[in-house]
Amino acid sequence: MIFTLAWSQVRSNPGRLLAIVAAVVLATGFLAATATFASTSDEGLRLTAAAPLTTADIVLDAGDTVHDPNWYQVTGGVPGVRTVDAQFARTVSVFGGARRGSANVQSIPATPQVRWFDIDEGAWPSAAGQVVADRRTLTDLGVGVGATLVFRQGAADPVTVTVVGSADLGFRPLTGSDYRFYAAPAFFAGDTPPAALLTVADRDRLAETVGAVGKVLPQGATATDASVAADMAAARFAGGNTQLVVIMLAFAAVALLASILVIANTFQMIVSQRIRQVALLRLVGGHRRQVSRVVLTEAAIAGSIGAVLGAVAGVGIGYLGAGLLDINGGGLAVSPIMLVLCVLTGVAATVVAAWAPARGATRVPPVRALQDIPETLPAQVHGGRRLAVGLALLVFAVGALVGAGVGASLPLALVGGVLLAAGLLIALPLGIALLLPPTARGLERFGVAAGLAGGSLRQNARRTASATMAVVVGAALITSLAVASASGRATVEADLEARYPVAVSVHTDGAAIDDRTVQALAGIPGLSTTTVQTTAATFPAAGKPTPARIASIPAGLGGRLAPELGMAGGGPVLLLPNAYLTARGLKDGAPITIKVDDRDVHFTARGSRLADTTGQLLGVASGDALTAAGVRTVPTAVWGTAPGGFDRESLAGDVNAVAARDAGVEVGGGLTEGGDIMNVLSILLGLSLGMLAVTVVIALLGIANLLGLSVIERAREMALLRALGTRSSRLRAMVAIEAVTITLLGTVAGIVIGVPVGLVGVIAAVGRQADPVIRPAWPQLGLVLVAAAVTGVLASLAPARRATRIAPAEGLVR
Numbered sequence: 001m002i003f004t005l006a007w008s009q010v011r012s013n014p015g016r017l018l019a020i021v022a023a024v025v026l027a028t029g030f031l032a033a034t035a036t037f038a039s040t041s042d043e044g045l046r047l048t049a050a051a052p053l054t055t056a057d058i059v060l061d062a063g064d065t066v067h068d069p070n071w072y073q074v075t076g077g078v079p080g081v082r083t084v085d086a087q088f089a090r091t092v093s094v095f096g097g098a099r100r101g102s103a104n105v106q107s108i109p110a111t112p113q114v115r116w117f118d119i120d121e122g123a124w125p126s127a128a129g130q131v132v133a134d135r136r137t138l139t140d141l142g143v144g145v146g147a148t149l150v151f152r153q154g155a156a157d158p159v160t161v162t163v164v165g166s167a168d169l170g171f172r173p174l175t176g177s178d179y180r181f182y183a184a185p186a187f188f189a190g191d192t193p194p195a196a197l198l199t200v201a202d203r204d205r206l207a208e209t210v211g212a213v214g215k216v217l218p219q220g221a222t223a224t225d226a227s228v229a230a231d232m233a234a235a236r237f238a239g240g241n242t243q244l245v246v247i248m249l250a251f252a253a254v255a256l257l258a259s260i261l262v263i264a265n266t267f268q269m270i271v272s273q274r275i276r277q278v279a280l281l282r283l284v285g286g287h288r289r290q291v292s293r294v295v296l297t298e299a300a301i302a303g304s305i306g307a308v309l310g311a312v313a314g315v316g317i318g319y320l321g322a323g324l325l326d327i328n329g330g331g332l333a334v335s336p337i338m339l340v341l342c343v344l345t346g347v348a349a350t351v352v353a354a355w356a357p358a359r360g361a362t363r364v365p366p367v368r369a370l371q372d373i374p375e376t377l378p379a380q381v382h383g384g385r386r387l388a389v390g391l392a393l394l395v396f397a398v399g400a401l402v403g404a405g406v407g408a409s410l411p412l413a414l415v416g417g418v419l420l421a422a423g424l425l426i427a428l429p430l431g432i433a434l435l436l437p438p439t440a441r442g443l444e445r446f447g448v449a450a451g452l453a454g455g456s457l458r459q460n461a462r463r464t465a466s467a468t469m470a471v472v473v474g475a476a477l478i479t480s481l482a483v484a485s486a487s488g489r490a491t492v493e494a495d496l497e498a499r500y501p502v503a504v505s506v507h508t509d510g511a512a513i514d515d516r517t518v519q520a521l522a523g524i525p526g527l528s529t530t531t532v533q534t535t536a537a538t539f540p541a542a543g544k545p546t547p548a549r550i551a552s553i554p555a556g557l558g559g560r561l562a563p564e565l566g567m568a569g570g571g572p573v574l575l576l577p578n579a580y581l582t583a584r585g586l587k588d589g590a591p592i593t594i595k596v597d598d599r600d601v602h603f604t605a606r607g608s609r610l611a612d613t614t615g616q617l618l619g620v621a622s623g624d625a626l627t628a629a630g631v632r633t634v635p636t637a638v639w640g641t642a643p644g645g646f647d648r649e650s651l652a653g654d655v656n657a658v659a660a661r662d663a664g665v666e667v668g669g670g671l672t673e674g675g676d677i678m679n680v681l682s683i684l685l686g687l688s689l690g691m692l693a694v695t696v697v698i699a700l701l702g703i704a705n706l707l708g709l710s711v712i713e714r715a716r717e718m719a720l721l722r723a724l725g726t727r728s729s730r731l732r733a734m735v736a737i738e739a740v741t742i743t744l745l746g747t748v749a750g751i752v753i754g755v756p757v758g759l760v761g762v763i764a765a766v767g768r769q770a771d772p773v774i775r776p777a778w779p780q781l782g783l784v785l786v787a788a789a790v791t792g793v794l795a796s797l798a799p800a801r802r803a804t805r806i807a808p809a810e811g812l813v814r
Contacts, residue, residue, distance in 0.1 A: 002293045017302045019266045019701040020350065024306025025313065026697060027259035028346035030252035032314025033321065035338040040322040043333040050230035051169075052087070052106075055116045056197035058210055059229040065220035072196035074216050075223075080200050080209040085109035087195040088188035093666070094179055095158075096141040096149040100660040101178035103151070107193075108132065108182045114197050121145050122165030128186040132165040137179040150663045155509040158663040161187075197226070256349055257425075261470040262702035263353035267299065268463065271361045272712065278361050288362035295358035296351055303350025307343040314342065390427020393419050401757070404764040413764035417757065424753065428472060432465035432749065439741065449730050452721075453738035456710050468746040470702045471788065475750025476757070478784055483758030486777035491762060494773045497644060500670025501561045503527070504655050505614035507637035508664050510536060510549065517665060518638055520658040527640040527651065530557045533633030535626070537619065538595040542583035547576065547617040550596065552626045552633045560641070562610050565622045572625035574603035577612035581605060594619065601629050614639065615668015640669070700795045703739050707799035710738070715806055723808035735800040740792035747788035751781060 053059055058081075060072055076084045088107035093100060108124065109115050115124075122145040125131055131149075138144055145166050152158045167182070200209050206225060214223040224232075271278070278291055319332050400416030403409065440454030457464050497503075506521060507513070513531075522529045533552040540546075558565045565573050574592065586592065592605040603621065611618050614637070626633060642651060652671050659667050711718070718731060755776060763772045 002290065002297055017266075017270075017298075019705050020263050020299070020302045021306040021309070022697070022701055023259040023262045023266075024303050024346045024350055025310040027252070027256040027349065028307040028310030028342055029314040029317065030310075031256070031342040031345060032311040032339060033318035034249055034252050034314075035342060036315045036318025036332075036334055037321045038318075039333040039335050039338070040319055040331075043331070044322060050233045052116050053197070053226050053230040053233060055109075055114045056085075056226040057200045057203060057206060058198035058213060059224050059226050060196040060198065060213070060217065061222045061224070062192065062194050062196075063220035063222065066218050067192055068218065069190065069192045071218050071221060072193060074218075075196070075198060075213050078209065078212050078216060080202060080205060081198055081213065082201045083111040083114065083199045085111050085114050085197045086185060086193035087197060088185060088191050088193050090153055090188065090191070092151040092153045093663075094141070094149055094151055094181075095660055095663045096143050096147060098657055098660055099141055100656060103137075103179040103181055105131070105151070105181045105183055105187065107185050107188055109197060110185060111199065114199060117167050117169055119165045120168055122163075125164055125182070125184045125187075127184065128189065129159070129161050130164045131161045131181040131183045131187070132167055133163050133182075134180045135166050135168045137181065138163065138166055140179065152663055198223075256345070257473055260349050260353040261466060261473075262705065263299075263350055264356060265463065265467050265702055266705045267295065267354045267357035268360070271295065271357045274361075292358040292362050295361050296354055299350045299354035299358075300347055303347040304343075306350070307346030310346060311339050311343050315339070387427050387430045390423045390425075390430070393423030394427060397423050401760045404760055409764055413760055416760070420753075420757065424472070424476075425469075428749070429462070429465040429469055432468050432472075432745065433461040435745070436461040436464060439745065443737065443741065449733040450737050452734045453741065456714065456734075456738055457741060460710060464742060467702050467705070468742050468749075471743055471746025472750045472753070475747045475784055475788070476754040477750075479751045479754025479781065480758035480761065482777040482780035482784075483755050483775075484761045486775040486780065487759060487762045487773060490773040490775040491771070493645065493648070494771070496670045496673055499609055500613045500673065501610050501641075502614050502639045502669045503642040503646070504529075504640035504651070504667070504671050505616070505637060505669040506640075506655070506659060506665050506667055507532075507614070507616055508666075510534070510634070510636060511664060512634050513636055513638065513665065514662055517658060517662045518635075520661075521638050521640060521655070524640075524651070524654045524658070526642055526646055527654075528642070529638050529640045530554060531635050532557075532637040532639050533623065534618070534636045535596060535631055535633045539580075539619065540584060540592070542580050545577055545579040545583055545612075545617060547580065547611070547619050549616065549636075550574070550594065550619040550621055550626070550631070551637070552621060552623045552631075553639075554623050557639070558622050562608060562620060564606050564608065565620075565625075571602055571604050572621060572629070573606055575608035575611045575620035576605050577617055578607040578609075579612065580617070581607050596629075596631050601631065613668075613670065615666055615672070700791050703742055703792065703795035704798055707735055707739055707796060708802065711735070711799050711803045711806075718803050718806050719808055722806065728804040731803045732796070732800040735803055736793055736796040739796035739799075740789055743788040743792035743795070744785070747785055751784065755781075 060075065062071060072084060072086055075081055086107065087109075090105045092103050092105055094103040119132065120135070122132070138147075141147075141149075143149070143163065145163050147163045149161050149163065150158045151161055161181075161183075198213065200206055202209075210223050210225055217223060281291060281294075315332075315334055397416050397419035400412055400419060404413035404416055436457045440458040443454035443457075444451040504521075504527060506517065518529075518531055521527065530553070534549045535552070536548065537550045539548070553562070553565075555566075562575055565575065571591070574594065576592075581588070581590075586605055588606050590605050591602060593600050593602050595601075603619075603625075608620065611620050616637075623633075640655075648671065655667060655671060659665055721731065722728075759772075759774055
């Protein structure tokens with residue numbers, strides 16, 4: 001009976017539940033999208049790591065102690081081993097088209113059966129000067145099959161190669177390189193392969209063959225079943241997207257919370273519309289428990305419909321998100337258990353949100369069946385205990401956040417964020433309700449329509465505050481992410497400018513730099529360039545951080561980047577990497593002797609970032625000091641500086657275009673650093689904008705429901721206004737002002753909360769590595785306010801239309 005009655009309500013008035021279904025679709029869709037993204041991207045990362053091993057039977061690993069290029073060949077004589085293919089890899093700089101970048105080159109097994117991908121255009125490479133390229137690589141370089149490229153590995157001479165084929169692998173590499181190529185083993189002549197792939201004649205005796213192979217390998221090398229090696233490789237990359245998934249889960253939690261607030265208000269409106277019907281049910285003998293069950297069953301039905309639709313939509317969105325990041329190479333991966341949990345969460349959230357309205361329905365007395373007066377909530381605001389508990393939590397939250405900012409503790413910041421969310425959910429609705437009466441008095445100064453809107457806000461303060469919370473929650477999260485992204489980007493940029501005095505360093509390995517490259521760099525807008533002379537030198541050994549050249553910089557550049565070069569006393573100054581001074585046990589100001597052109601030159605050593613942040617380990621001296629010592633130098637580098645806050649992406653593109661035409665140079669300096677961090681911050685900003693869109697939709701539904709209920713409760717008032725000559729346009733303005741006031745009030749509260757939270761997050765995350773730079777992200781905050789106003793206007797359209805359709809005579813009939 002309960003289900004039948006609830007289902008009849010759904011069938012007879014589906015429009016009333018549309019907002020509930022939409023809110024559940026959004027919340028459940030976010031959860032399902034996160035689950036699908038996590039499983040799909042995880043499968044893609046597994047494929048990336050394990051694919052090269054899936055066609056072999058045994059995988060050999062050379063370890064760190066094997067240096068014989070032919071170490072793997074001994075396994076070819078083991079009984080049961082059919083084929084042996086070495087696996088090589090190199091990281092090179094590639095020059096092609098109008099671009100250059102870092103590329104990973106892997107070997108293609110000579111045995112066709114062991115090759116783990118197919119050629120879709122061209123042919124397999126058969127000589128040292130031939131390569132196969134990933135299709136995305138060719139697209140990014142702007143070349144095709146048959147193109148000629150230049151590879152350069154470290155200080156080795158450039159090598160010309162021809163692209164003889166292309167392959168579509170379907171996912172990005174995990175090598176940290178921009179591009180990827182595949183070559184025949186002949187390309188890697190002289191290299192020691194780090195691994196090898198074996199196939200066996202009898203897979204039934206695989207374990208025995210693995211043991212036999214392991215016995216003949218040199219010390220330090222190992223043999224592993226290929227399936228086990230593939231699982232181990234995949235496991236190393238499993239969960240590589242954890243941080244992004246955590247961020248998405250935070251968004252999903254906020255969307256779910258906002259949806260609960262919207263659903264609660266919508267059911268409150270539905271119950272208010274059914275006061276007489278509920279009273280009749282009580283009058284004919286219905287128990288309070290039965291009335292409550294009808295409302296909750298109706299909520300479960302609407303929640304089930306919305307949750308199923310949201311789960312289906314979320315699967316598609318999650319897969320699309322993984323595709324945009326190129327980590328969906330394993331295809332769509334969906335966990336049925338996770339999808340069921342997402343659906344159950346959506347249904348449970350709907351039922352929980354409907355619990356308070358259902359409880360309110362049980363309080364309707366049977367006598368209301370004989371009346372036709374809409375239910376109204378009292379204007380007074382109660383809840384002193386709740387406010388006290390919320391404020392206490394907020395005090396602890398503020399203390400934790402302040403401590404996190406002072407101590408740069410990210411875990412403490414997370415604890416503070418949780419306490420802040422709990423305190424706001426408890427106290428903020430009451431706080432907003434207390435603000436509505438003075439807000440209403442302020443609106444009365446702006447005319448009749450604004451005054452009427454203020455009266456409605458004051459009359460339903462508690463319910464209005466509850467609807468406003470959906471806006472507050474979304475605006476606070478969006479603001480905190482936007483501020484964190486903008487401040488994080490500004491902090492990274494300022495830190496890079498401080499740690500890297502030279503923004504761009506284009507240098508050779510000791511040969512004179514091409515004049516055409518020097519001129520092209522000088523023509524880049526916003527880049528101030530200086531040609532730097534260097535000379536080979538022999539420094540006292542200090543292990544890996546030992547420089548090999550001395551740079552001679554002009555007095556003008558030295559005065560700006562290294563004023564310590566002009567310090568008096570102790571002879572000419574030589575700037576050296578701090579790591580080198582530490583390794584040598586030298587203190588700042590200690591004497592040091594460098595051998596240049598077979599003679600000793602004496603300097604005073606000083607540590608400087610300028611010596612190891614240009615892409616080379618250098619000793620840096622003034623040109624005058626080297627000239628006085630009779631040292632001959634060669635122009636081998638161009639150093640460029642840029643004004644503070646320069647456009648890194650634009651400058652990087654211009655420099656890359658110049659460097660792509662000169663295979664004899666390498667690029668260093670601050671411009672080459674921080675790219676990964678910037679990408680993460682860009683993702684955060686993009687997600688915040690996406691969350692803005694979702695929040696706008698949820699807030700629109702919630703405010704539209706609130707205004708719809710207000711129109712129903714004030715039908716007689718509006719009819720009387722119409723009878724007294726109030727125009728329809730004024731009624732529409734009244735509803736619109738009420739909606740915009742709610743959205744702006746919630747947005748301002750969200751901004752006030754979100755800005756300090758975002759700043760604390762940045763300080764806690766980077767405070768120990770760099771000096772935080774505060775940037776409030778004004779454009780994003782302005783966009784949030786504009787979106788709030790537009791959302792308010794849109795949310796008022798349907799309720800305003802309903803208000804204008806109330807006949808003036810209804811004010812006398814009811």
